[in-house]
Amino acid sequence: MQDRWQVRVTAHSRNEADVFVRKHKLRVGPPIQFDSEYAGITALEQMLGAVGADLCATLMTRARRHRLEIDGVEAVVEGRLENPLAFLDVVGEQGTPALRALAIKVFVNTLHTPQELQTAWDEALRLSPLMGCLKDAMKVDLYFKVAV
Amino acid sequence: MKTLPIFPVTMVGSWPRPQVLLRAQKLKRQGKLTPVEFDKQADAAVLDALAAQDRAGVDVVTDGEQRRDNFYSFVAEKLAGIKIMTLAEMLDIIEDKAAFEQILQTLDVPAYSLSNPTCVGKLERKAPLAVDELRFLRRHTNKPVKIPLPGPYLLARAMFVREVTRQVYPNKEALAKDVVRILREEIAELISHGADFIQLDEPVLTEVVFTQGKTRTFMCASLAAGGDPAEELEFAASLVNDVMAGFDRAYTGLHICRGNWSQDESTLLTGNYSPLKPWLDRLKVKQLVLEYATERAGDPMPFPGHDLGLGVVNPRTPEVETPAQVIARVERALACFEPRQVWLNPDCGFGTFSNSPVNTAPIAEAKMKAISEAAAQLRKRFLTQTGGNNV
Numbered sequence: 001m002q003d004r005w006q007v008r009v010t011a012h013s014r015n016e017a018d019v020f021v022r023k024h025k026l027r028v029g030p031p032i033q034f035d036s037e038y039a040g041i042t043a044l045e046q047m048l049g050a051v052g053a054d055l056c057a058t059l060m061t062r063a064r065r066h067r068l069e070i071d072g073v074e075a076v077v078e079g080r081l082e083n084p085l086a087f088l089d090v091v092g093e094q095g096t097p098a099l100r101a102l103a104i105k106v107f108v109n110t111l112h113t114p115q116e117l118q119t120a121w122d123e124a125l126r127l128s129p130l131m132g133c134l135k136d137a138m139k140v141d142l143y144f145k146v147a148v
Numbered sequence: 149m150k151t152l153p154i155f156p157v158t159m160v161g162s163w164p165r166p167q168v169l170l171r172a173q174k175l176k177r178q179g180k181l182t183p184v185e186f187d188k189q190a191d192a193a194v195l196d197a198l199a200a201q202d203r204a205g206v207d208v209v210t211d212g213e214q215r216r217d218n219f220y221s222f223v224a225e226k227l228a229g230i231k232i233m234t235l236a237e238m239l240d241i242i243e244d245k246a247a248f249e250q251i252l253q254t255l256d257v258p259a260y261s262l263s264n265p266t267c268v269g270k271l272e273r274k275a276p277l278a279v280d281e282l283r284f285l286r287r288h289t290n291k292p293v294k295i296p297l298p299g300p301y302l303l304a305r306a307m308f309v310r311e312v313t314r315q316v317y318p319n320k321e322a323l324a325k326d327v328v329r330i331l332r333e334e335i336a337e338l339i340s341h342g343a344d345f346i347q348l349d350e351p352v353l354t355e356v357v358f359t360q361g362k363t364r365t366f367m368c369a370s371l372a373a374g375g376d377p378a379e380e381l382e383f384a385a386s387l388v389n390d391v392m393a394g395f396d397r398a399y400t401g402l403h404i405c406r407g408n409w410s411q412d413e414s415t416l417l418t419g420n421y422s423p424l425k426p427w428l429d430r431l432k433v434k435q436l437v438l439e440y441a442t443e444r445a446g447d448p449m450p451f452p453g454h455d456l457g458l459g460v461v462n463p464r465t466p467e468v469e470t471p472a473q474v475i476a477r478v479e480r481a482l483a484c485f486e487p488r489q490v491w492l493n494p495d496c497g498f499g500t501f502s503n504s505p506v507n508t509a510p511i512a513e514a515k516m517k518a519i520s521e522a523a524a525q526l527r528k529r530f531l532t533q534t535g536g537n538n539v
Contacts, residue, residue, distance in 0.1 A: 074259060147257060148174065
């Protein structure tokens with residue numbers, strides 16, 4: 001049973017890296033960016049996207065296992081760094097730019113009640129690989145809402 | 149023409165849909181329920197909404213907009229050239245994704261829950277927008293009926309999504325000409341079928357004046373960004389007057405509000421009617437249906453030549469206003485209007501968006517009942533001073 005996965009990352013500059021994974025390639029921008037007009041997608045943003053996708057997909061899988069009909073799931077994932085200025089090496093700034101907290105809102109498009117979904121949600125939190133790791137490593141605020 | 153008592157009680161439009169109808173709407177959207185099957189469920193919901201209005205003593209009834217998914221995007225299935233797009237789909241095609249993301253964050257809703265009737269082809273009326281609603285009401289009530297319709301400015305703003313609409317219409321002004329034509333066709337037909345009160349909904353007018361320099365917040369109706377406020381208001385007023393031209397004998401109204409998507413009042417717009425007044429004064433409608441229960445709307449002001457649909461209860465709060473509170477609000481308005489000019493209604497609908505009603509049906513009914521009780525007291529007080537209203 002496979003228990004490890006690997007990607008290869010090739011950096012061309014400090015702002016861009018290509019990630020080779022199986023037969024695919026994706027481009028990742030710098031670790032973080034403060035320019036809202038920046039055209040690429042940063043490593044942090046890709047990570048937040050991966051966390052949200054992981055949780056959404058696992059929730060849909062668990063709901064299906066319980067024969068709950070879900071038309072869609074949408075997650076809003078916000079990550080908070082301890083001190084972003086430390087990343088820029090700003091003189092006098094202390095600490096680390098490490099990701100310290102996540103706030104995740106999950107909207108579920110279904111006619112089922114939140115109570116009916118609760119078990120699937122609890123299982124999703126327990127069984128999603130990325131969430132399972134991160135919620136032990138940092139503060140994670142989770143919010144789950146049924147919205148048709 | 150029907151004669152009404154003074155201080156007629158009416159709805160702005162929508163009533164919370166029952167869960168079974170929301171399920172039916174969803175199944176219809178997915179193609180799993182035929183329009184005929186959906187109508188059966190909607191008929192039952194309309195009758196329930198009518199019965200509730202009867203119990204509450206409402207004088208001029210609506211069908212609670214039970215057949216509509218919301219107050220304006222329902223037109224999509226009645227018009228050729230329109231495609232319903234969720235915000236999730238639109239995020240794929242629009243250039244200013246960040247602005248949409250800001251709207252979503254402000255509203256705290258998922259992108260899939262917002263849908264917009266987007267113009268993707270030449271607009272034509274495939275089916276009447278609301279005549280069927282009127283016919284059904286006519287078969288089941290003898291009371292005067294109000295039919296709310298989305299206003300021309302709202303429709304033109306919402307439907308014109310530059311990235312896809314420009315292939316058909318060069319700008320929203322060109323699109324608006326067809327919107328006006330379609331609304332005029334509809335209103336003529338509604339009048340011929342005996343609609344007593346036709347109301348245009350133009351909530352986006354407040355978005356024009358109250359969000360300058362701020363994050364746009366108005367659900368859906370602000371998807372297409374507006375320009376200079378004065379130009380936009382001029383444009384809006386001209387469209388409304390173009391729609392209403394020649395319908396002088398019908399009783400017509402225009403409703404505006406400051407948002408009705410959340411019970412969190414802090415997310416809704418704030419400001420009195422002063423910036424809108426020069427344009428509102430010129431509108432060729434009989435009645436202005438205005439919010440006044442919420443403090444965000446400021447104090448009543450005169451609108452010469454117009455009756456007032458006075459908002460006297462907040463549709464979003466769980467607390468039911470007392471008749472005394474309603475009367476106090478009427479008394480404030482009577483500083484600017486004659487008693488015969490004042491109609492009583494909630495600030496807005498109770499279920500503007502079918503999937504996010506702002507109240508429950510029992511509370512909506514209790515609020516309408518409080519208005520009726522207040523109206524009864526006011527009629528006793530003012531009976532000797534004035535006659536009734538005609539619609």
